[in-house]
Amino acid sequence: MTTTQTDAALNHAIIEFYDKLSSWEHAIVRDLGISLAHIHTLETLGFHGAMRMKELAEKIGVTTGTLTVQIEKLVSTGLVKRQPHASDRRSILVTLTDEGHRLFQQHSDHHSELTQELTADFSSAECQQLLALFQRMNQHF
Incomplete structure (x- = not known):
């Protein structure tokens, strides 16, 4: 080839x-009852913890305006909450609620199951190689 x-x-x-x-x-x-964009926001907060709006927007690759709309929906559904930043009164932190953590964990478990299914026939060495390749590719984003 x-x-x-x-x-x-x-x-x-x-x-x-x-x-x-x-x-x-x-x-x-x-x-x-939420969108894929919303679940990705929950995933980011679940993996990284409370974040400033600007930091969260950068992490998920959206504008702060777009994120504000997403956060409004997630607050209204009880999945996230806003709280003042302890050392910067101008900043607001976004964090998961208990229900948000539950949904994040449920979705994370689905991802883990899929990963196990996809790599079930891979050797340990192949899994390590695949991980290294994904990590190298992810550096480009």
Whole structure:
């Protein structure tokens, strides 16, 4: 296979994987009453803890205006809360509520199950190699 053919095949495989993962995630969140963007916001807060709005917006790749709308919805559904920053009175921290933590953990568990299913036939060395490759790719974002 030539380099061009390999590049094209790799491009197609990445797109196919992304499409399948997106479809899977949409199916998982469909009955939760919140959007995929909302669950990704919960995931970010679940993994990183309380964050300033600006920091959270940067982490999930949206504008602060877009994030404000998302946070309003998540506050109204009782999944996140706003609280004043302890050392910066101008900043507001966003954090998960108990229900937000529960939903985050439930969604995280689904991801763990999928990862186990996808790598069930992989050796330990292959899992380590896959992890290293994902970490290298993630550095580009």
